[in-house]
Amino acid sequence: MVDSAGGKEKLGYLGLGLMGLPMTKRLLGAGYDVAVWNRSPGKANALLEAGAKAAVSPRDVAAHASIIFMCLTDASAVEEVVFGDNGLSGADGNGKLVVDFSSIHPDKTKSIAARLKAANGMGWIDAPVSGGTKGAEEATLAIMAGGEAADVERIRPYILAMARNFTHMGPTGAGQMTKLCNQVIVGCAMAVLAEATRLAVNAGIDAKRLPEALAGGFADSIPLQLFVPRMAQGIHSPPLGHIHTMLKDLDTVVAVAQDTSTPVPMAALAAQIFRMGKAVRGADADALEIYKLSAPKE
Amino acid sequence: MVDSAGGKEKLGYLGLGLMGLPMTKRLLGAGYDVAVWNRSPGKANALLEAGAKAAVSPRDVAAHASIIFMCLTDASAVEEVVFGDNGLSGADGNGKLVVDFSSIHPDKTKSIAARLKAANGMGWIDAPVSGGTKGAEEATLAIMAGGEAADVERIRPYILAMARNFTHMGPTGAGQMTKLCNQVIVGCAMAVLAEATRLAVNAGIDAKRLPEALAGGFADSIPLQLFVPRMAQGIHSPPLGHIHTMLKDLDTVVAVAQDTSTPVPMAALAAQIFRMGKAVRGADADALEIYKLSAPKE
Amino acid sequence: MVDSAGGKEKLGYLGLGLMGLPMTKRLLGAGYDVAVWNRSPGKANALLEAGAKAAVSPRDVAAHASIIFMCLTDASAVEEVVFGDNGLSGADGNGKLVVDFSSIHPDKTKSIAARLKAANGMGWIDAPVSGGTKGAEEATLAIMAGGEAADVERIRPYILAMARNFTHMGPTGAGQMTKLCNQVIVGCAMAVLAEATRLAVNAGIDAKRLPEALAGGFADSIPLQLFVPRMAQGIHSPPLGHIHTMLKDLDTVVAVAQDTSTPVPMAALAAQIFRMGKAVRGADADALEIYKLSAPKE
Amino acid sequence: MVDSAGGKEKLGYLGLGLMGLPMTKRLLGAGYDVAVWNRSPGKANALLEAGAKAAVSPRDVAAHASIIFMCLTDASAVEEVVFGDNGLSGADGNGKLVVDFSSIHPDKTKSIAARLKAANGMGWIDAPVSGGTKGAEEATLAIMAGGEAADVERIRPYILAMARNFTHMGPTGAGQMTKLCNQVIVGCAMAVLAEATRLAVNAGIDAKRLPEALAGGFADSIPLQLFVPRMAQGIHSPPLGHIHTMLKDLDTVVAVAQDTSTPVPMAALAAQIFRMGKAVRGADADALEIYKLSAPKE
Secondary structure, eight states: OOTTHHHHHOOEEEOOSHHHHHHHHHHHTTTEEEEEEEEGGHHHHGHHTTOOOOOSSSSHHHHHEEEEEEEEEEEEHHHHHHHTOGGGGGGGOOOOEEEEOOOOHHHHHHHHHHHHHHHHHOEEEOEESSSSHHHHTTOEEEEEOOOOOOOOHHHHHTTTTTTTEEEEETTTHHHHHHHHHHHHHHHHHHHHHHHHHHHHHHSSSOOGHHHHHHHTTTOHHHHHHHHHHHHHOOOOSSOEEEEHHHHHHHHHHHHHHHHHHHOOOHHHHHHHHHHHHHHHHHHTBBGGGGGGGOOOOO | OOOTTTTOOOOOEOOOOOHHHHHHHHHHTOOOEEEEEEGGGGGGGHHTTTTTTESSSHHHHHHHHHHHHHEOOSSEEEEEEHHTTGGGSSSTTTTTTEEEEOOOHHHHHHHHHHHHHHHHHEEEOOEEEEEEHHHHHHOOOOEEEEEEEHHHHHHHHHTTEEEEEEEEESSSSSSHHHHHHHHHHHHHHHHHHHHHHHHHHHHHSSSSGGHHHHSSSSSOOOOHHHHHHHHHHHSSSSSSSOOOOOOOHHHHHHHHHHTTTOOOOOHHHHHHHHHHHHHHHHHTBBBBGGGGGGOOOO | OOOOOTTTOOOEEEETTTHHHHHHHHHHHHOOOOEEEEHHHHHHHHHHHHOEESSSSSSHHHHHHEEEEEEESSSHHHHHHHTTTGGGGGSOTTTOOEEEEEEHHHHHHHHHHHHHHHHOOEEEEEEEEEEEEHHHHOOOOOEEEEEEEHHHHHHHHHHHTTTEEEEEESSHHHHHHHHHHHHHHHHHHHHHHHHHHHHHHHHHHHHHGGHHHTTTSSTOOHHHHHHHHHHHTTTOOSSSHHHHHHHHHHHHHHHHHTTOOOOOOHHHHHHHHHHHHHHHHOTTTTTTGGGGGGOOOO | OOOOTTTTTOOOOOOOOOOOOHHHHHHHHHOOOOOEEEESSSHHHHHHHHEEESSSSSHHHHHHOOOEEEEOHHHHHHHHHHHSTTTTGGSOOTTTTEOOOOOOOOHHHHHHHHHHHHOOEEEEEOOOSSHHHHHHHTTTHHHHEEHHHHHHHHHHHHHTTTTEEEEEEESTTTHHHHHHHHHHHHHHHHHHHHHHHHHHHHSSGGGGGHHHHHTSSOOHHHHHHOOOOOOOOHHSSSSSSSSHHHHHHHHHHHHHHHHHHOOOHHHHHHHHHHHHHHHHHHHSSBBBGGGGGGGGOO
């Protein structure tokens, strides 16, 4: 698996969206050889100028690379790239590894990984990310991995060109499961911070100063610093995220909690609050517009 | 208000408990003149060796100092120290300021401050703290203040000997209100992290590694780093805090939310979860024992 | 206590509102001697024609009657009638009984009853009612009583002229406590039926037929039959009750649950839903307008 | 479809469990010709003595009858009886109707009905029931139907031998959807009544008398009369229903609410309370043991 150029493996990246583009730039910047592919081809141009190689299909990427990264919108996009026409499953998979940064249901991840292994022997690491586009651009992402320990160590040096934090959480699916735990915390934080902000406003104190006042204490977090001023000032554009995206993740949490007999009253309530927000504000509204659900009547 | 010794005011501190002791040490360490008093006198000894002056009553402290700090357990302790025998209200209050670090109901704060002002002209700043005993020892507390802007600026240099963060949030009561917002966030975080931890455990991933995996991302916070390993490993002694303490604060939040017509579904649910924890585990159990409410049947 | 006219006691009624008027008519219709008083005097005219005696004050009612009924809007109205100028406490109370149909906080009831007993020896029965104005007109009310068993039996024949159902629940305050249990059930039923109705509508079935389909089963109740068609058809005028009234009762439930260490997650959530309804629809909106909180975006 | 014996169709019944047995007895008692089948054959004996005809398979039932009733435990049992070896789909289905009393997911119902129609032309009515074994024995069931209006009218006379209440709610799946609305109401009622009962007990009033006190009012219902005394007295055997059964239904409600963008905060919280009950008391505990979640520490 080690090529002639300094002990490095050849890499691939499928899906050059808001996350894939800056992550690939970091790989190129670290001197790696990266073959790229995107459904709409125009996206790759900036990367090709930076030294990436153009591939004509996922299968073509797999022909050039031994480690194939991908970041796609949902499970059906992942399935299409893996099992569709000219997909990864059609390539020679021996000794090769897929690293999937997408956030999908843990059970789906397990089933796709098993099917691909059976088809051509390719390995799989689920590696969803936290940190958003800002984290991707600054290479400060937190990435949580599920899969074989040896595979996780094999990709670690490449991952660390794109992330600050890379943790092996368990077997296949454990990365997705960890991401769901992340979403429990972040989704609930949105609903809770909306309440704290509204309480401050209704009690006549300056909600915009809450982040400063609580900085460094138990209540502090990136969401406190980022979300509270936006809600207090009515800034919802561009959205930090869409209501339907957070709702989809919390609905998955609730479903996984059903399957694992785990009571999750706070997350289940947060899901319903986002669902109410979707009914009232629309699916594409900024996730923080749930704050408006408690707006006083004018 | 400036005394002859280098432009500094003389200080007092009432209540030398887990917070008051280390905070007073910091004042002494910064070279200030501090008169101290505690209900049970033994507590003051270490401070007297460090240079504090012993006072025989709150009124005696007020006779020596122009700025009187206090950190007490609840509203009735504050009322006793202010209006009881040999209380602050019996002293000459002209130009003097009380700075109350205790966490009490905002309405109570307003009424005590108004009564004291009427009694002897003393000013009042409510200044509840966040950061716990560790923050007090390391002088890294976050302190949120309510009161007159000029009074807040007058005490800032002394406060910064004890805290990293001192924010003026509005008129009298605004500090207490801000502390309640803090408790909304921290109390809900406990309930939410209990769910995320249980979900991880039930799904078969290593919950103890969640803090590492999510470090630096949107889900990160001191509670994530501190609470999750304790719950996952069943460490509840010494308690980080008692169930009844967090429950009392969340009940106050719910009451203030009633008074201000603020919907707080997440905080109200968290209060009920702590109340269930109190029923099942006892009032003095560690607050994080709410995690055990979802323990699988053996 | 038994007068010359056929073994019956003389009665009084204070507060001739939507409940007091029809209840007094029933007492008169059963042949009882009733002295009446109302803050605004015009209300009594129809009753005077039907044979009631006009009294000039609560104290005057107590001079004519040995059992004094009252139905007032809130605790301060009760206190005014009992302890205000020319109030009941100024009369000779020996052997006399107050029967209070108002819904007020159990602790308030206990304190008023104790003060009145100390003032003039009058007894007290708290006897809040369920069934609304329709129940008052048709004498089908359910009345739940707190007080001495002998007192409860003494008033039973008079009560049964106004109610179908009269139950002794325990000592003073027990009637109010039972009414709170009633409100837990009715307030939550409103929130739950709003969800069931919305689910039916969104799934494309005819929600107006739910009452018929579920009649006679475990899901059946007066609220099912009465509320669901109103929500499904958007009928909110005249209101069945105001949002702020149900919210006040649920807030009292939550407060009493705090005092008695009782976890009430469903009631606490319902309270927050009504609070959200108050924010969005206004305090005087029909209580069932909480249904509109989940209205799809147009 | 009308046979020679008095204009009546020939009937069949599949699944002779706690519901099927008494329902079939009612059909026989009304003079209908009924062919019966059960997976374990012994169950049919009492019915054969009462005049039922024994069939050797579902397909055999369909050969003898034009209307085939069934009441089975879950969707996979329904699928087995319809599409398995010697299932209904193997019979000549022309002009015949299946009436399914089982409670299964509305989408599953729609897909089974469509597949069977395509296989052999048989019609389908989903007709879940409410009222339990008591309702089946006394023929007082409430049955809610989805399907073609003409089909619903065709079966009405037979249904009314087994039920008091038979309502057509809409197309295929509408009966199942209505049953889910029923379960929203009943499942939440359990959780709410547990709170009201605990509140009464903790406040020192006699909870066992709540049903009597609230009879005939807005809070009255079969669950009030049946559940509260059982919880107050700790009667959980034989169970009225299992925790896992109610939890399964509420989880289906939450899933269908996701699919239809319907906020259901109360139902979602009730589901989590039953999930907590499952964790603490076990899946097979009586559903009303959720009451014990708030038991005071001994």
